[in-house]
Amino acid sequence: MAFFFEVLIGGLMAGVMYSLVALGFVLIFKASGVFNFAQGAMVLFAGLFFVGFIELGLPLWISLILTIAVMILLAGVIERLVLRHLVNQEGIILFMATIGVSFFLDGFGQLIWGSNVRQLDVGIPTDPILLFDGDILIQSFDLWATMVAAFLLAVLVVFQKTRVGRALRAVADDHQAAQSVGIPLNVIWVIVWSIAGLVALVAGVMWGSKLGVQPAIVTLALKALPVLILGGFTSIPGAIIGGLIIGAGEKLAEIYIGPFVGGGIENWFAYVVALGFLLVRPQGLFGEKIIERV
């Protein structure tokens, strides 16, 4: 039994890492209806700049501030060069644009910082922690990741209640109406993409510390997709809970079902769950019901 809990807790904590990426997707999708394919690339991009600044010998906190500045600048550039020209276009066109952004970020980041795997150490402890008289072993790193995610979530929830948060919801709902009550669309988009960039930075730091900063992060970040399908594209709690379910589910499946099918379940388990969900509950656990009026 203790082993089961160990696997479960390990899985839940790994799930937190998926949730971090999924959060970025949800924020942008909620505010602008755009499915931002570039979120994964943004995680790598943020990670590369952060680790790059550190390698230049800058102190940790200066590197962090500089990276934040880079991500905000990036949001501004994306708004100015891409979004502004695509106002009132179909969602699919915006989606295609984000694929373009994704390739650009991927390439541009590596052009500057190279494509080697780089170790990132921001001082998060990695020693194991024993619980229940040593029956259950968890990684203190995972515990840290959970705390960081919880903090991020709290900040986002509070943010939603602010004036800007209200404006953000308004923009998400109806662009024209939002403009008519005095909300500047462009500013809101820069804010949204900046926040998504900051979430990407957090995810980049956490993933980078765990696996090293490397291009494979972009692919790993795609795990956020099934998380979103599970949790719903428009729900912040959905992103968190979806991540936890996928994380725990794939670890448990690997241990308890894996031996019967020759292992390797971890790689595709999430996608199968997502497929099942698409059939039964396409709006996800927490998403808004999709009503198409004909």
Next chain:
Amino acid sequence: MSMAQKKIGDVLLKVDNISLSFGGVKALTDISFEIREHEVLAIIGPNGAGKSSMLNCINGFYHPQEGTITYRGAARRQMRPHEAASQGIARTFQNIALFKGMSTLDNIMTGRLLKMKAGLLSSAIYKGPAEKEQIVHREFCERIIDFLEIEAIRKVPVGRLPYGLQKRVELGRALAAEPSLLLLDEPMAGMNLEEKQDMCRFILDVNDEFGTTICLIEHDMGVVMDISDRVVVLDYGRKIGDGVPEEIKGNQAVIDAYLGVQH
């Protein structure tokens, strides 16, 4: 008791020789008129006459190629919608643009966004002055709800409301900004007689109680003649009439436009 006592003030907004075209198609040609403080001005005209385009120019959704719009003495060629809003121009839309996922109260609160001052940081802490401010705004919005008699739908997501009530909520959201100029794009379209009467009463009450200047587009001639102080008539993007309702009723060009005389 009568509307005759109402004081109509100075020019609030002046439209000078506005022309607007989309890819060579002229929507508005050389339009000039004035909106005076505290008046109810109706813009009428057949379908496709350019009425909505005119409103869209005033609140900055469209940018006319020629001409100027002078608002409160300041002339401008280009203004974006959120700038118009921050200068006190609020509006409703022909096809209703509400925040469908939000409740009636949240829609109206969002209309009040510009009046909220508490910054990001103070409202993030969400105590003290920010909370007090929130209460003041909530009370203001509740007054609007009381005014429009929509208490029963305060917490209902607006997407679920019938059309007539959505129009009312949209008016409420515009009022939340305490506008000095209120643009109403067909506020009574698709309503039954009773709903129209209610809406007329609200429009006149807004004009009377708060002194708000109102510029509205409307198809129902009876309504227009009843509630407006002055009427501007557009046809094929040109102005063909401008005067008090009595004059407009007798204007031959207007009668022709409505009866469909060939140009």
Next chain:
Amino acid sequence: MSEKSALPDGRDPLGRDTIPKFLAYNAVHRRDLPAMREKDLGIWQSWTWGEVAGRVRDMAGGLAALGFRRGDKLAIVGDNRPELYWAVGAAQALGGIPVPIYQDSVAEEMQFVIDHAEVRFALAENQEQVDKLLSIRDRLPRLEIILYSDPRGMRHYDQPFLKALDTVMEQGAAHNAAHPDFFDAELAAGSGSDISIICYTSGTTGRPKGVMLSHDNVVRSANLAIAFDNITARDEILAYLPLAWVGDNFISYAEATIAGFCVNCPESADTVLQDLREIGPTYFFAPPRIFENLLTTVMIRMEDASGFKRRMFHFFIGVAKRAGRNILEGKPVALTDRLLYALGDLLVYGPLKNVLGMTRLRLAYTAGEAIGPDIFDFFRALGINLKQLYGQTESTVYLCLQTDADVRSDTVGPPGPGIELRIDGDSGEVLYRSPGVFVGYFKDEAATAETKTPDGWVHTGDAGVFTDAGHLRIIDRAKDVGRLTGGALFAPKYVENKLKFFPSIKEAVVFGHERDHATAFINIDLGAVGSWAERNGIAYTSYSDLAGRPEVYDQIRTCIEQVNRDLASDSSMAACQVKRFLILHKELDADDGELTRTRKVRRRTIAERYGTLIEALYSGQDAIAVEAKITFEDGRTGTFRANLKIAAAETYTPMRKAG
């Protein structure tokens, strides 16, 4: 909080004989307890008894300063607003008489009441009511002053006789400050024999009559009712029924002031259901129509719910119907049902009562007309103590009250506390004597003499019977009750109402006066029977076609036989069983003069128009040819010919029901 209870005759042991005297008592002894709440700008505002008494005092001062004198009438028109209740108290404190008027009256109806009651002062809630009053003012020479409470839209009204209530209250405060003994002296000058209110009742025919109730009537009746149902200062109600209805004045004003409980005023007429949920009253009165609407809403919502929820709902409602009433009435129930009911309460009844705002409800009454047994049983099955009462304005609201221990859907209960009832042997009419018997009709000696016998008995105009258990059952208006040739009482409306509780029967007309048995015309409900026909694959082209179908006749026969069985179980009504019936080929219609505009059957017109059909019911024929002239929607006329079937229904031997 133990109060000195009222004397057995309903009088107050402390000698308080007018309601404002109770208010003055509350101002001291319940000063900080909540007396009223009103939802305004989305927030429940509240007033304590101390504050309410202060407002009433100010308002009385203001009225006095304007020249309101002992015996003057104050007309009050508007929704349930605290100020309007205070105005009732203020007028009474000065020895004046409030005359509440229905807020949806048209100007002419208001004119009649104001003119007849010789009103000098009127209080209107808002601009809408003021406009109505202004439109008739030139025909009301006695009306001197119009007060209004809501200033919205009143800015441009500058007539000198129009006064804002707030201003009047400010002047009243000043007046009271200048004459510190004035209010208390006026209060002390009042006595129990003073008229406390004049309620105008529409009546079925003729012009409204002004029922005068004295303070004695109201105080004693209220005291007896409070003791009967153990109403305390901890109760709460929602005041949403019209102020002009005697029941609202009785519950929301008199009982509230005497028992000291809190009265909540809804935000607007549209928000009553939401307000109900937020307040969760403990004491609630509603006409059957409201309970019916609530049930319909619940059912519609359940139809939209997921399959699992729906099944769970129906299962537990089944349990409730089986066991709920017995649990409520403290009768023995099987252990499994008791356990299932407890589970159902957790899963279904509790949440449902919460949605309906009935979680805290311990006392609910319905009255006014017959309530459908299904509706009545549904709410009782949920554990809601819903009871029926019977009464009228002239009796100060109630005559019969059901006791908590013995509640039935088909009777209105035994005579209430302090009430003597008897049934006139010839006419079957119910007569009563009670502390609540009204003083008289205002300025209508003739009508008063007609209704009140010299020895103090009052005619209700209703025909009733006492069941074997001693409960009163109202069967019809007395003038509509007839006799079968065998001598038994014949109450057509009683039977018709029973028939109309079936969804498939829209209208029924029962004949039998001076005949040896009862027969009936039936109108089917096209919606209910039509959808039943569609589900069962019965094709039909029109109402007449569907009405003539043998399957439909079978269905209606089942309904009638069920009613017959029911009637047979009651010795006094057993003779009214319907032996033969036919389904009419056309719907009875107000446009043809067969129904009144309020959908009441016009017996005489129908008897004249369908005389041959009635004869056929009493002959041995099993069909009759009808030919009718019908007017189409576009104004053309045509002739309709058909052969109407006449069917027989089983009747049952009367038996005495136990209990």
